[in-house]
Amino acid sequence: MRAREVLTAAGFSGGAELLALGENAVFVVGDLVVKVGRDATQSPELRVRAEREVAVAQWLAASGVPAVRPAEPEARLVEGHPVTLWHRLPDAVRPAEPRDLAPLLTAVHALPDPEGLALPRRELLGGVERWLRLAGESIDPADAAYLRERRDGFATAAAALVPHLTPGPVHGDALARNVHVGPDGPVLVDLETFSSDLREHDLVVLALSRDRYGLPAEAYSAFTSAYGWDVREWEGCAVLRGARETASCAWVAQHAPANPKALAEFRRRVASLRDGDAGVRWYPF
Secondary structure (H helix, E strand, C coil), X not given: CHHXXXXXXCCCCCCCEEEEECCEXXXXXXXXXXXXXXXXXXXXXXXXXXXXXXXHHHHHHHHCCCECCECCCCCEEECCEEEEEEECCXXXXXXXXXXXXXXXXXXXXXXXXXXXCCCCCCCCCCCHHHHHHHHHHXXXXXXXXXXXXXXXXXXXXXXXXXXXXXXXXXXXXXXXXXXXXXCCEEEECCCCCCEEEXXXXXXXXXXXXXXXXXXXXXXXXXXXXXXXXXXXHCCCHHHHHHHHHHHHHHHHHCCCCCCHHHHHHHHHHHHHHHHCXXXXXXXXX
């Protein structure tokens, strides 16, 4: 596993436990959590994103927002891979629920843009081309072309949206899985998609989870009640939802060359989009 080789090169040679494998490989090493990113030699933006994640964590600490804290002030570059170190959080006292996310988003959405730290726009569709390129010949070229067409259409539509909320800092991937409930309460984790854009981006995530991923209606209602607004009341919701669905399909595609289950899930998702069936269940990957 390439990520373990990078971990060893970074000086962590033993006792590392793989915690998660997605856009990053996340390892627990003693009191630290080490995130190993993908090769940045082909995608320089990955290093920039890792460096920004550390800076965002420092800004949230200064702003009093409960979030994971970095163990080093800057990202490392190890054999072309961005590597960041984080303080390990105390063991969770229970699984996070959508309602735990609401006060954290409220705190983030109350913040102005940070001074001295330029947050990018939420480029929800920015990774589509890279993910489709990684999928290569394992997916039908017609499906790739279809997703590129959707990407372009939703990017244009999103640029014309009139927000209901005041734009500003957003988490960018606001799901319960990115909350850790420790002894002192909920804490935000996975800060690499922090952006400055429409606050509605953070709220559409759970609306899509309700519609596509089986989030119970009562859990979604608990979230909207705690936050104080349901993004589905906003006329732009369908546009951001469509953009996120497009990105989610392309994200799964990158895993298709090595994983038949990913290919099956990709085909399920694309077929539901082609059929216009908003009720087809998607499965997290």
